[in-house]
Amino acid sequence: MYMTARFRPTVFFAQLNDDELINAILRNEWRFDGLVMTDLSNHASHCKEILAGNYIGMPCNAPSDLTEAFENGKYTEILKSAKRVL
Secondary structure (H helix, E strand, O other): OEEOOEEOOOOEEHHHOHHHHHHHHHHHHOOOOOOEEOOOOOOOOHHHHHHOOOOEOOOOOOOHHHHHHHHOOOHHHHHHHHHHHO
C-alpha cells in the first residue's frame, strides 16, 4: 500500500499529480502494483484523487463530486478503481 500526501510548505497535492508521481514513477518506473490511497484531511476532490490514480480517498471530503463525475461519463476510471480495491 502507498499513501499519497499533501506536502508543505508549498501545499503541493501529490495525490492530484497523476502523470509524474502516481502513474509514471510509482506504477510504471517502480512497477508498483498495490493499493494507492490518499492521506487524511487533505480536503481535495474525491473525483480528482481517483482520476489521478488513487484507489481510495480517505474521509474529510464530500463524495458528491465523485457521484457527479460517474453520472457524467467518467465511470471507466472510477470502476477501475473500485475493481482494484475489491
